[in-house]
Amino acid sequence: MASRKQGAREGLWSMGVRLLTTLLCITSLILLLKAKQTVRRALGLGYIAQTVKYSDTSGFIYLVYINILVAAYGLIVFVSLIPSALGKSCSGKCSRWTIFVLDQVFAYVLLSAVSAATEVLYLADKGMSKTQWEALCPTYGFFCHMVSASVAIGSVAVVLLAVLSVSSAQSLFHNFYTRALYTTKMRHSSLT
Incomplete structure (x- = not known):
């Protein structure tokens, strides 16, 4: 009975972290989609309007798509874990393996997207004098602040996905493989 309560607590904790990760990805996505700024620059006797937005750079586009994928994955897993958290059903070994593997995959994919966006943001902030990129x-402070916030929130989502990966691994291996290992150890120790 106590292990069932502990399993339910772990399930609720996992669901809460998944929901938080999903909300962070959605927030990061919204900030990135709203990152757009137009600046008027003097050019000779007139002015020219220059606009910068997330879709100007492939690193930011990649982060948008990955945020969508991770948020969708988080919602799907969250909804699929509701019956288990309510005690209506127990997820089996196959579903736990799937969650374990997909948690790993999405953590690494989101990490790569956040890393790519961070590199683009660094170049936008510092420039690169060797290639004469200013x-x-x-000039585009609002845009950079929105993208910086999106990348920071995405980084927190990466950390939470890493925590979920460890949690799903612990759940998988603790529930399904410790008994077999313990039984094997007991058989070998009784033979000596």
Whole structure:
């Protein structure tokens, strides 16, 4: 009975972290989609309007798509874990293996997307004098702040996905493989 309560607590904790991760990915996505700024620059006797937005860079586009994928995955797993948390059913070994593997995959994919966006943001903030790329953030401050917030929130989501990966591994291996290992150890120790 106590192990069942502990399993239910772990399930609720996992569901809460999954929901938080999903909400963080959605927030990161919204911030990135709203990252757009137009600046008027003097050019000769007139002005020219220059606009910068997330879709100008493949690193930000990649982060948008990965945020959508991770948020969808988080919602699907969250909904699929509701019956288990309510005690209506118990997820089997196959579903736990699937969650374990997909948690790993999505953690690494989101990490790669956040890393790519961080590199683009770094170049926008600092520029690169060797290639004569000028820094954009002094001119497009609002855009850079929105993208920075999106990347920071995405980084927190990566950490939470890593925690979920460890949690799903612990859940999988603790519930299905410790008994077999313990039984094997008991058989070998009784032979000596």
